[in-house]
Amino acid sequence: MSQINYPKFANECLQELIEKQDVFNVEYDIDGYENWFYNDATGLLTFSTGEEEVNFKYLRVGSLSKNSNTWKWSWDNDMISPDAKEKLNCVREFGEKYDFDKLTDGYFESSEEEAWELSAITAKLTDGIGVYRPVSEHLLVFIVVKEFVDTESAQLIKERYIECDVHDYRRIAFVCKHLNHTSKVGFEESFETHENMELEEEEDFQAWCDECEKVRQKEGGWNDKSMVFANIKLVCEQCYFEMKELNLGYK
Ligand SMILES: [Zn+2]
Ligand SMILES: [Zn+2]
Structure with missing residues (x-):
C-alpha cells in the first residue's frame, strides 16, 4: 500500500x-x-x-x-x-x-x-x-x-419535518387528538414502527388510541365520521415514540 x-x-x-x-x-x-x-x-x-x-x-x-x-x-x-x-x-x-x-x-x-x-x-x-x-x-x-x-x-423534503418545542426539527408524525404524554389511551399504528426507522416515500408515522380504534372498527375503516372523532394532529417523530413507549412499554 x-x-x-x-x-x-x-x-x-x-x-x-x-x-x-x-x-x-x-x-x-x-x-x-x-x-x-x-x-x-x-x-x-x-x-x-x-x-x-x-x-x-x-x-x-x-x-x-x-x-x-x-x-x-x-x-x-x-x-x-x-x-x-x-x-x-x-x-x-x-x-x-x-x-x-x-x-x-x-x-x-x-x-x-x-x-x-x-x-x-x-x-x-x-x-x-x-x-x-x-x-x-x-x-x-x-x-x-x-x-x-x-x-x-x-x-417536499421540508414538508416531511416539523419543528417541535421540545425536540427541535424532526420528521412529522400523525396521531389522534387523544394521544398524549401523560395517560395511557392505547396505541394503534398503521404499520409496525421502530425508532429511527427509514420510511418509504408514501409512508407516514400514524397512530391512534383505543377509542378511535373502536369507532374505526364500527365505521368499517377511516371515513368522515371516524376521522372527525380522531381529529388527527401533527407531532414530531420523537413525541410519537414517547407516546408509543408510554402506552406499549417499548419504542
Ligand atoms: Zn383517539
Ligand atoms: Zn417532539
Missing part, C-alpha cells in the same frame, strides 16, 4: 477547496443572499432573501469550540443523528487506511486553520462542492455543501 504524506495531502485538499469555493460562490451568488439557515434534520442548507431561496444538501463535518480550541467530528457528537454520522464513514475509513489520527480521533485540541483542513479533506472524499462555516454561539460549525436541490424538491 502506498503511503500518503498527511500535511501534503491536507494542503492539496485545501487548495482544491479554495478553487471549488470560488466556483460555488459565483455560480449560486451566495453572497447575494441576506439569510442562511441549515437544518440537521432535513439536511438542507438554505440561503434566502425574502421569498427567493436556494437550497443544498449538506453534511455536517464537525465543530470547533472557540472556548476550548477543540475540534469535534460530527460522528463523535451525540447530538447528531445516526444518519448524518454515517455520511462521514468514508472519511474515517480513509483515516484508518492511512493511519491519520486526526481523521479517526473524535475529539482533540485544534485550531480554525486545522478545522478548514479537515473540512477540505472531507469535501474531497465526499465530492463536496464547497464548505460553509456558520457560527453558533462559541462554536464554528463546518459543513460540506454536497449538491444543489431545486426549490420544489426542497419544499
Whole structure:
C-alpha cells in the first residue's frame, strides 16, 4: 500500500477547496443572499432573501469550540443523528487506511486553520462542492455543501419535518387528538414502527388510541365520521415514540 504524506495531502485538499469555493460562490451568488439557515434534520442548507431561496444538501463535518480550541467530528457528537454520522464513514475509513489520527480521533485540541483542513479533506472524499462555516454561539460549525436541490424538491423534503418545542426539527408524525404524554389511551399504528426507522416515500408515522380504534372498527375503516372523532394532529417523530413507549412499554 502506498503511503500518503498527511500535511501534503491536507494542503492539496485545501487548495482544491479554495478553487471549488470560488466556483460555488459565483455560480449560486451566495453572497447575494441576506439569510442562511441549515437544518440537521432535513439536511438542507438554505440561503434566502425574502421569498427567493436556494437550497443544498449538506453534511455536517464537525465543530470547533472557540472556548476550548477543540475540534469535534460530527460522528463523535451525540447530538447528531445516526444518519448524518454515517455520511462521514468514508472519511474515517480513509483515516484508518492511512493511519491519520486526526481523521479517526473524535475529539482533540485544534485550531480554525486545522478545522478548514479537515473540512477540505472531507469535501474531497465526499465530492463536496464547497464548505460553509456558520457560527453558533462559541462554536464554528463546518459543513460540506454536497449538491444543489431545486426549490420544489426542497419544499417536499421540508414538508416531511416539523419543528417541535421540545425536540427541535424532526420528521412529522400523525396521531389522534387523544394521544398524549401523560395517560395511557392505547396505541394503534398503521404499520409496525421502530425508532429511527427509514420510511418509504408514501409512508407516514400514524397512530391512534383505543377509542378511535373502536369507532374505526364500527365505521368499517377511516371515513368522515371516524376521522372527525380522531381529529388527527401533527407531532414530531420523537413525541410519537414517547407516546408509543408510554402506552406499549417499548419504542
Ligand atoms: Zn383517539
Ligand atoms: Zn417532539
